Amino acid sequence: MDFAIIASNIDIYLEGLKNTLILVSISLIFGLVMAIPLAVLRTSGNLYVQAPIRAFVYFFRGTPLLVQMFLVYYGFGQFEAMRESVLWPLFREAYFCALFTFALNTCAYTTEIIRGSIVATPHGEIEAARAAGMSTFLMLRRIVLPSAFRRALPAYSNEIIFMLHGSSLASVITIIDITGAARIVNSRYYSPWEAFLTAAVFYMAITFTIVFFVRKLEKLWQRHLMPLEQLDTKIEAPSI
């Protein structure tokens, strides 16, 4: 094993790291911002509002991310109308296609996560909000969503990590993310072990950074769920 290869090609990895971080953070932000109104509408009673959202979520949760990305990157270009539309300069670019697919994919999963935690709002807290004279919008903004976000946090932190790991698929459509960088280094030196182990270390470092910050946020946001004396739950195995 020769890790000197990595040291001399570290700039490729740093370029990859930059691309991974941009791809993942932009798609997470767009996905989350779109998921909040979608989740609220999804819980509304109206079937005509619900149906398209359900269809969207079913499609993106029911198919693999790679297939979705191929459909967008290779598939869209097959249609004359798309090639002549004003959007074509965007969809011609692999980078935009990856961003587009990732954002919609994480949006679908996040919609379900938030919907689940909205539905789990204790009924009495909603009644108390209504009885205090809150409008539906005020109640969503002040009571339902803040409490739903807190419940959604553990599941959403998983979604962030899945998105990070899923983003490695972008390397398949020519994007130089962390995995793409590893593929370049591997093909240059034919040393897959060093190349991909380095990629793995990068992903692990990002994952643990995310976990660290989510833990901090949990401590801050979930104080209302924790017992006063000790802030860590320990589950002991039953003694036999």
Added chain:
Amino acid sequence: MNNGQEAISVENLYKRFGENEVLRGVDLSAGKGEVISVLGSSGSGKSTLLRCINFLEIPDSGIIRVAGEEVLMKTNRRGGTLPADMRQVERIRARLAMVFQQFNLWSHMTILANVMEAPLHVLKLEKKEVRDRAMHYLDKVGIADKHNAYPVHLSGGQQQRAAIARALAMEPEVILFDEPTSALDPELVGEVLQVMRNLAFEGRTMIVVTHEMGFAREVSSRIIFLDQGLIIEDGSPQEVFEAPKSDRFKTFVSAMM
């Protein structure tokens, strides 16, 4: 204590859940400063009556007036009734505070934030004023020292007192209590009743659905007894307890005592 001004009036209220007719023509008027205890066995419609007054349940028919203002209703396509203007309902709800059996504090907020929430965002009052008001009422119910705690960290009795402070902070015209002590451990009931007793003596208008006979008898200015969706006793505690008109009430009281 009735000084003639009407706080709430209910006329000919009907409410059914499917086949079950819960309220079958209830008339009730509460004057300012009255403390009305609503008694009745479970299923008699007493909670539903209370919940219809602030439209947590929508009555099928009947007229509800709060401080003289009638809540306008309309009929939808399927023949059901609903409020004509939700904004009017929201405005009226803000004048009627409610205390629930299960406290229903907002669990992600501290006690102080719970009490400040509606005055701040529904009544849109100044933050500093609301904070002072909230601390004043928390002090009044005896849990000012817990203002930074979250609901889960308090006992049931403390949570219910916080919920009462939350209701008081709206400075409502009427406070509706829906079995406020029924979810509490017996030893915690006293502290909540004591707070309610003080409120009654201050001359606040209260409608209390309760099973606490002692409280009803000692504190209320009027007793109402509901049976199968109808009011069958209505009078001062002496009248109702000492000379009930119905046999049903006698059996009810003897079963409770």
